[in-house]
Each structure stands twice: as C-alpha cells, then as structure tokens.
Amino acid sequence: MSIGSAVLDDSVEPVVPLGFEIGGALVAVVWLTLLVGALIGVVRSQTLSGAQRVLWMAAVLLLPLVGALAWWVLCLVGRSAARGRG
Secondary structure (H helix, E strand, O other): OEEOOEEOOOOOOOHHHHHHHHHHHHHHHHHHHHHHHHHHHHHHOOOOOHHHHHHHHHHHHHOHHHHHHHHHHHHHHHHHHHHHHO
16 A cells, blocks of 8 residues: 555554554653652752762762662662661
C-alpha cells in the first residue's frame, strides 16, 4: 500500500515500535524523577556536611542511575533506622 511517497508493507506492525517509544518515554520519566528527587534530597538534607553534600551531588550527576538509586536506598534505610530508634 502506498501513502504519498511512503510505502507501507502489510507485514510491518506499526504498533510495536510505538509501544517501545511509549515504554522508553516512561522509563525516561521515572529515571528523571529519581534523579531530580535525589538531587533535591541531597540539597535539602540536614544531616550532610558541605563536603558530603558535594560528594553526593557528584555521585548523582556523574553516575546518574547508580548514584540516584544509592541515595534513595540509603535514605530509606536511614529513615527506617531512625523509626526503630525513636
């Protein structure tokens, strides 16, 4: 089938690439949310010194996925430990 100058083959399923694009966009949104949330958490943290804050910011920015996940995991572990003590 021909539409304008583009030729569409009936064997090509156009929904699959669209699904991958939507899935990729969702993954990107989740990743950016984790990254921005980690950066905000580092800046707003009252338990970090200046040097620790700089190191965490560097970790989150230079190793975006690993740094952001490490921040969130350690943040959650710290909160659960604080609940256990208090």
